[in-house]
Amino acid sequence: MGFHFRFGPGDLLRCRFSLSPRWETQEAVRVLLSPHRQAYHLPWLRQAREAADKLDLRPLWLLMPRSGHHPDFLSPPPLGPSVTFEEEIARVRAADPEAAREDLRLSLVCTPGALESAAGQRMMADPARAVRELADLTERAWQALVEPHWPRLRALLEADILFHSRRLAAGGLEALFDGLHPDLRWHGESDTLTIERPAHHHRALDGQGLLLMPSAFVWPQVVGGYDPPWQPTLVYPARGVGGLWTAPAGPAPRALARLLGAVRADVLCALDEPASTTVLAHRLGLAPSTVSAHLGVLHAAGLLVSARHGRQVLYERTPLALALTAREPAAR
Known part of the structure; x- marks a missing residue:
């Protein structure tokens, strides 16, 4: 059957x-x-x-x-x-x-x-x-x-x-x-x-x-x-x-924000799943041109890879970026 x-x-x-x-x-x-x-x-x-x-x-x-x-x-x-x-x-x-x-x-x-x-x-x-x-x-x-x-x-x-x-x-x-x-x-x-x-x-x-x-x-x-x-x-x-409608995880780790700048760190941390410039702009409440500029810098630094799917270019974190975006443990 x-x-x-x-x-x-x-x-x-x-x-x-x-x-x-x-x-x-x-x-x-x-x-x-x-x-x-x-x-x-x-x-x-x-x-x-x-x-x-x-x-x-x-x-x-x-x-x-x-x-x-x-x-x-x-x-x-x-x-x-x-x-x-x-x-x-x-x-x-x-x-x-x-x-x-x-x-x-x-x-x-x-x-x-x-x-x-x-x-x-x-x-x-x-x-x-x-x-x-x-x-x-x-x-x-x-x-x-x-x-x-x-x-x-x-x-x-x-x-x-x-x-x-x-x-x-x-x-x-x-x-x-x-x-x-x-x-x-x-x-x-x-x-x-x-x-x-x-x-x-x-x-x-x-x-x-x-x-x-x-x-x-x-x-x-x-x-x-x-x-x-x-x-x-x-x-x-x-x-x-299961996580489709959950709220974002919160701001980027403090140390990462000091290293990259707060907005660029937020862009990197928002890539829990591969996403396009438009999606990230909507998710973060930023202008697409702003997100695009930050993605370009992160890509050039080896923190992102990109792949084309249809009309969209999707960005994804590299292993180095995954390590950098690990959340800080909660304070005791």
């Missing part, structure tokens, strides 16, 4: 990572509906509840069965490593109405009474209008629930991709899948990735490869999905989600 991805020779070369603000919006809406997903997101929930109360999210919730199909046209797999919400929602709005009708039906039948409900019948009667209204509602949910927190979320997702990309480079697919989620099993003898599930489903990748996508809001689950013609996709919980 389980959800099986079968790799062919070409698929082994076509695994790629991406992140999706549209997917995070969908799953943020689902978190509001699912108490078992809320443990790590309580600070966000306290802010999001007020914003969510001003939205009528019931049409989206109707298409989120406890188990079963979620409409693929509402969350198409991203085409590049780092896409914007605007790019993604444009693809949703461009969905073919007749294909969307069947997609909606497959989702509605997974919830008893949903297809026969007034909202379900309205979607079936005019799928073009349903596509427009669901896209509009998703955009409002993005603006209210996710966009204000996107720099923090994006930093988490980019750091996860950087970590697992290195794991893939060092140990191959077996090492990669072994560390993504406890429900995943890689069977090297058959080149098959299995998600442990009570039901059985088989998907041959057929040369499309597998899209790997970290998510903050999908925790604690791992999700495999998309039927043809969509690219097969695996969505897994991002590393570090």
Whole structure:
């Protein structure tokens, strides 16, 4: 039993990572509906509840069965490593109405009474209008629930991709899948990735490869999905989600601040996970130009390394910087 991805020779070369603000919006809406997903997101929930109360999210919730199909046209797999919400929602709005009708039906039948409900019948009667209204509602949910927190979320997702990309480079697919989620099993003898599930489903990748996508809001689950013609996709919980909403650790150690200067030391200490200039500027409340200048000095001094991911350049501390940023022990 389980959800099986079968790799062919070409698929082994076509695994790629991406992140999706549209997917995070969908799953943020689902978190509001699912108490078992809320443990790590309580600070966000306290802010999001007020914003969510001003939205009528019931049409989206109707298409989120406890188990079963979620409409693929509402969350198409991203085409590049780092896409914007605007790019993604444009693809949703461009969905073919007749294909969307069947997609909606497959989702509605997974919830008893949903297809026969007034909202379900309205979607079936005019799928073009349903596509427009669901896209509009998703955009409002993005603006209210996710966009204000996107720099923090994006930093988490980019750091996860950087970590697992290195794991893939060092140990191959077996090492990669072994560390993504406890429900995943890689069977090297058959080149098959299995998600442990009570039901059985088989998907041959057929040369499309597998899209790997970290998510903050999908925790604690791992999700495999998309039927043809969509690219097969695996969505897994991002590393570090438990600390996503925690406050910064505090000012840099005093000795380090005297050595580097207070602001430059704060920039270095803020890099607990790899991050971009924009994310650090948002985190520290500084101008991006100021952060960029300090990053350049720290990089030249051998305290940082950088790596490009999509449109972003991520900075990460070197072993020397890790030693310098160790927190001072508490006074006795």
